[in-house]
Amino acid sequence: MGALRLVLADQLTLNVAALQGIDVSTDVVLLAEVHSEASYVKHHKKKIIFLFSAMRHFAHALRDKGYQVHYTQYTDDDNQGSLGGEVAKRLTQYDLSEVICTHPGEYRVLADMQTWTKQLDCPVTIRDDDRFIAQIEDFAKWADGKKQLRMEFFYREMRKKLSCLMQDGQPEGGKWNYDAQNRKSLPKHIDVPQHTQFAPDTITQAVIALVEKEFADHFGDSDNFHYATTRADALRVLDVFIEERLALFGDYQDAMAEGQPWMFHSHIGLYLNSGLLTPLEVTQKVEQVFYAQGAPLNAVEGFIRQVIGWREYVRGLYWYKMPGYEQENFLEAQLALPEFFWTGKTKMNCLSQCITETKENAYAHHIQRLMVLGNFALIAGLTPEEVNEWYLIVYADAYEWVELPNVSGMVLFADGGVLASKPYAASGAYINKMSNYCKSCHYSVKEKTGQTACPFNYLYWHFLHRNQALLRSNHRMGMIYNTMGKMAPDKLADMLADGDTFLLKLAGNEDV
Ligand SMILES: Cc1cc2nc3c(=O)[nH]c(=O)nc-3n(C[C@H](O)[C@H](O)[C@H](O)COP(=O)(O)OP(=O)(O)OC[C@H]3O[C@@H](n4cnc5c(N)ncnc54)[C@H](O)[C@@H]3O)c2cc1C
Numbered sequence: 325m326g327a328l329r330l331v332l333a334d335q336l337t338l339n340v341a342a343l344q345g346i347d348v349s350t351d352v353v354l355l356a357e358v359h360s361e362a363s364y365v366k367h368h369k370k371k372i373i374f375l376f377s378a379m380r381h382f383a384h385a386l387r388d389k390g391y392q393v394h395y396t397q398y399t400d401d402d403n404q405g406s407l408g409g410e411v412a413k414r415l416t417q418y419d420l421s422e423v424i425c426t427h428p429g430e431y432r433v434l435a436d437m438q439t440w441t442k443q444l445d446c447p448v449t450i451r452d453d454d455r456f457i458a459q460i461e462d463f464a465k466w467a468d469g470k471k472q473l474r475m476e477f478f479y480r481e482m483r484k485k486l487s488c489l490m491q492d493g494q495p496e497g498g499k500w501n502y503d504a505q506n507r508k509s510l511p512k513h514i515d516v517p518q519h520t521q522f523a524p525d526t527i528t529q530a531v532i533a534l535v536e537k538e539f540a541d542h543f544g545d546s547d548n549f550h551y552a553t554t555r556a557d558a559l560r561v562l563d564v565f566i567e568e569r570l571a572l573f574g575d576y577q578d579a580m581a582e583g584q585p586w587m588f589h590s591h592i593g594l595y596l597n598s599g600l601l602t603p604l605e606v607t608q609k610v611e612q613v614f615y616a617q618g619a620p621l622n623a624v625e626g627f628i629r630q631v632i633g634w635r636e637y638v639r640g641l642y643w644y645k646m647p648g649y650e651q652e653n654f655l656e657a658q659l660a661l662p663e664f665f666w667t668g669k670t671k672m673n674c675l676s677q678c679i680t681e682t683k684e685n686a687y688a689h690h691i692q693r694l695m696v697l698g699n700f701a702l703i704a705g706l707t708p709e710e711v712n713e714w715y716l717i718v719y720a721d722a723y724e725w726v727e728l729p730n731v732s733g734m735v736l737f738a739d740g741g742v743l744a745s746k747p748y749a750a751s752g753a754y755i756n757k758m759s760n761y762c763k764s765c766h767y768s769v770k771e772k773t774g775q776t777a778c779p780f781n782y783l784y785w786h787f788l789h790r791n792q793a794l795l796r797s798n799h800r801m802g803m804i805y806n807t808m809g810k811m812a813p814d815k816l817a818d819m820l821a822d823g824d825t826f827l828l829k830l831a832g833n834e835d836v
């Protein structure tokens with residue numbers, strides 16, 4: 325008797341662990357569009373379209389290789405609605421004797437899988453996901469006994485492990501990290517290349533119709549779907565990034581501009597996270613361009629750091645800290661997520677731009693997520709639970725393993741400084757420096773207090789003031805608390821009063 329080989333929606337890689345050593349004459353591969361996964365949060369419509377279409381294309385690719393595939397479509401009469409239900413049903417249907425899976429991306433799914441052996445009364449093997457460069461145990465070994473888990477040191481280990489951008493045991497160019505060169509704002513007259521788009525084929529068109537019908541109440545727009553849904557097209561996105569954007573990726577990594585959601589970023593997060601691309605191949609391709617074509621080191625290193633540094637690090641941290649990480653709320657932030665996070669209807673232009681683009685594209689680049697949306701959530705004191713759920717819903721690349729450490733660790737400082745050495749809090753001046761959002765805003769970024777002052781300005785000080793018992797002792801916050809201490813008392817009092825008024829309005833979902 326053969327094995328049931330389960331492939332999840334984010335495991336669409338031909339040599340994913342569950343498929344290794346497959347016996348095509350006896351084994352059956354199961355892919356299933358199940359209600360429990362599609363709706364445990366109300367994922368952006370474009371995320372569901374992307375994943376269902378990519379799964380359907382992947383099933384074709386497997387059949388072309390001669391694999392037996394059982395594909396359960398969302399509307400099939402005998403769809404069991406959950407992964408466990410589907411596994412049980414297909415085991416019996418095909419008279420199979422064991423289940424082979426790849427380690428899932430989310431703790432929730434792992435906990436479910438771990439109950440299957442007992443429920444199904446057959447062996448269930450969960451294999452390590454070897455698409456990641458660092459295995460869960462590797463991260464734990466690195467992290468154990470350390471007081472601080474800084475990404476930078478983990479990243480250096482990854483560089484050494486892969487011999488990536490290394491010369492005679494030393495980092496290329498003499499430095500590990502060129503981030504200081506990657507903070508330019510976008511000049512007025514620069515052409516940002518068109519992002520790569522694909523017209524939906526018949527498979528994708530059918531999925532769009534399905535999602536519009538079955539997931540009508542989910543967040544986001546379904547029109548203008550243009551993402552790749554096959555490995556070949558995802559590779560095309562990567563190649564075009566390397567040809568057209570990589571050289572300036574570093575320079576403008578932190579820049580934002582009105583009407584420019586794509587900038588010089590790669591737009592491959594959703595492909596990496598679903599398995600259409602793998603981190604190692606992406607890293608090797610980009611490294612090769614550095615040596616073969618002389619792409620700028622600040623761009624190449626900056627990009628590789630995101631993929632083998634941040635991406636691997638947050639995955640390691642997630643599994644190191646789960647379960648429990650999702651409950652953390654170091655700053656005891658309590659405010660509910662304001663309604664405008666779903667509509668984009670706010671007078672704060674930076675937030676309105678980033679939310680509207682998120683709604684349209686299921687995408688925002690890192691600095692929009694971190695320094696506009698996240699910064700606001702932090703300084704306004706929005707509750708981690710609701711902020712995490714929002715981020716998990718709205719982005720096509722969102723899975724808890726990567727979303728949670730970025731939100732609770734990087735953005736909200738909810739883990740008390742495990743990931744970040746200090747909160748990424750900033751006033752409107754940062755947004756004004758890195759974008760042109762402030763030019764057409766209702767509020768004035770230059771004003772610190774008063775009805776038309778930029779809310780980021782007074783909320784920043786309000787945040788520092790109300791959290792000083794928890795943050796003052798942080799050695800990286802000393803200077804800013806000294807500045808606060810030297811501030812004219814009436815100026816500080818005005819900012820705190822404006823902060824109070826604004827937060828009351830926010831709590832009442834008033835127009836802000
Ligand atoms: C609050 C917040 C939430 C985020 N949620 C997610 C998420 O749910 N899923 C997700 O993949 N990324 C998330 N990120 C990280 C990052 O913003 C996205 O990976 C990136 O914007 C995807 O766009 P891109 O492919 O154009 O990335 P690029 O800027 O071109 O970067 C290249 C790749 O590096 C990796 N990467 C970059 N930064 C990070 C990071 N901080 N953590 C992990 N990987 C990184 C991604 O795989 C990305 O595709 C989040 C960041 C923040 C601040």
Ligand code: SF4
Binds near residue numbers: 673752
């Ligand atoms: S003025 Fe303030 S609220 Fe308006 S866009 Fe600038 S930073 Fe955002």
